[in-house]
Amino acid sequence: xxHLSVLYTLFLLFIxxxxxSCIYENQREPQPTQSGKAIYDSWHTHMFTVLQGDxxxxxxxxxxxxxxxxxxxxxxxxxxxxxxxxxxxxxxWGLFLGADKIYDINTSTTSLYHVGTEWIFKRxxxxxxxxxxxxxxIAYTITxxxxxxxxxxxxxxxxxxxxxxxQLQQLGPTQFDVSGxxxxxxxxxNSYYYExxxxxxxxxxxLSFTLEETAKSRNNFQNWSHGIISLRAYKLDxxxxxxxxxxxxxxxxxxxxxxxxxxxxxxxxxxxxxYYY
Amino acid sequence: xxxxIGMKKGRFVLLSLLLSLFTYNILxxxxxxxKKYIPSYDISVAIGDPMLASFYTDGYFLFRPxxxxxxxxxxxxxxxxxxxxxxxxxxxVISTKITxxxxxxxxxxxxxxxxxxxxxxxxxFTDAIVRRENTHxxxxxxxMMLLWLNESIIQIYSGAGLGIAITMKEKLFTNEPSKNGxxxxxxxxxxxxxIGARFGKELFGFVEYGVGFKGMFSAGIGYKFVK
Numbered sequence: 203x204x205h206l207s208v209l210y211t212l213f214l215l216f217i218x219x220x221x222x223s224c225i226y227e228n229q230r231e232p233q234p235t236q237s238g239k240a241i242y243d244s245w246h247t248h249m250f251t252v253l254q255g256d257x258x259x260x261x262x263x264x265x266x267x268x269x270x271x272x273x274x275x276x277x278x279x280x281x282x283x284x285x286x287x288x289x290x291x292x293x294x295w296g297l298f299l300g301a302d303k304i305y306d307i308n309t310s311t312t313s314l315y316h317v318g319t320e321w322i323f324k325r326x327x328x329x330x331x332x333x334x335x336x337x338x339x340i341a342y343t344i345t346x347x348x349x350x351x352x353x354x355x356x357x358x359x360x361x362x363x364x365x366x367x368x369q370l371q372q373l374g375p376t377q378f379d380v381s382g383x384x385x386x387x388x389x390x391x392n393s394y395y396y397e398x399x400x401x402x403x404x405x406x407x408x409l410s411f412t413l414e415e416t417a418k419s420r421n422n423f424q425n426w427s428h429g430i431i432s433l434r435a436y437k438l439d440x441x442x443x444x445x446x447x448x449x450x451x452x453x454x455x456x457x458x459x460x461x462x463x464x465x466x467x468x469x470x471x472x473x474x475x476x477y478y479y
Numbered sequence: 480x481x482x483x484i485g486m487k488k489g490r491f492v493l494l495s496l497l498l499s500l501f502t503y504n505i506l507x508x509x510x511x512x513x514k515k516y517i518p519s520y521d522i523s524v525a526i527g528d529p530m531l532a533s534f535y536t537d538g539y540f541l542f543r544p545x546x547x548x549x550x551x552x553x554x555x556x557x558x559x560x561x562x563x564x565x566x567x568x569x570x571x572v573i574s575t576k577i578t579x580x581x582x583x584x585x586x587x588x589x590x591x592x593x594x595x596x597x598x599x600x601x602x603x604f605t606d607a608i609v610r611r612e613n614t615h616x617x618x619x620x621x622x623m624m625l626l627w628l629n630e631s632i633i634q635i636y637s638g639a640g641l642g643i644a645i646t647m648k649e650k651l652f653t654n655e656p657s658k659n660g661x662x663x664x665x666x667x668x669x670x671x672x673x674i675g676a677r678f679g680k681e682l683f684g685f686v687e688y689g690v691g692f693k694g695m696f697s698a699g700i701g702y703k704f705v706k
Contacts, residue, residue: 229564232601233563233603236556236560236603240553240557244553441558455497464604
């Protein structure tokens, strides 16, 4: 009887053991293209900084200059509500935030929409978090080469140096086509937590890109509806990741990217706007 | 409705099995004749839930199951290892205890216990296991118990213990054994047994409710050596 009792007890303990061992953390879904998507997201963020943060300001400023005097205040309030606009001298203008000059614009006294015009649009503040990475200023050379079409070039710091060489065509108030290439520098690693100990004066990761097919944006560079881009993220220790991304706009406000990474393709939905960090 | 009745039936059967375990033990030992042998020794084995112990040893108290271990930075996302985590399994706390009853109202003892986590990382492209990350935790804990009731077939008691846990975290790489690593650490452990009940004479079963490394709920069996 006692033996039976022991066996019975052991059986129940086995049952108890089975119930009390558990899965602590569930398996994650494998995402082979995640690195490629992260590279694209980073490019998207940095391209947005360049095009909407800087270049669009130049176009807006030209629009402001071309506006009739009676309309100027309304345009200023609409497009430069944060800035004070100051005429510095001989076609050179300044955009100020308080007492700080943020942009310095050499307009050559002609509209940026006139073919042949060349503007030097300078971001004058130190921009170590800017994709073109500069400890001093970043100067864009914007040249109107055809009707509503510009060549844009800028060289920043970094070793290798960061740069953009783009061609921009405006098709409507918020509609643009972009082609070209460039190299961005990433220094602060887009961390959840800003880690000051990582702060340095050199980029940690470089992001080279070439637009293989013209990229189209219909909402001021917030989303891309068309285009193919080759991206290479690399560090100076030789570590690199390469991906090719096709930008898609299946319908209306629905955006997506098809990421090709190491032989694997996946369509990532970007609607609603999707942020990694 | 039928499903509900089915669940109730299942619970009833399980409960009946557990209850019958102890009554069976008690009845089986009835003929032996009971005497409060003091001093006496006993040895027991118990299984407890690893809830609190895992929170302490894993470093993410309470929030661990909800914490999403995403990479922190672009650098990690892009250049980090291209792998994904499989299920992490955790064992219950398995402990064995030797006790000495010196008087009708108290006992002293020593607990040795174990629990562990077992996790695998898979290659994101091939699904192959690239490494295993296992954590083994060994508990050593002297314990003291006060008996509220010390009858022939039942004891009701409370207790407390303080000790140490030896934690061994090992990383085992499938293709690069040279990168294998073992990390050892020590941390204090405790267990407060709020209430425990033990049924049986020489062969006994027990259940305990408390707070600490042995589990909020634990149950087991033991054997009492009498002179």
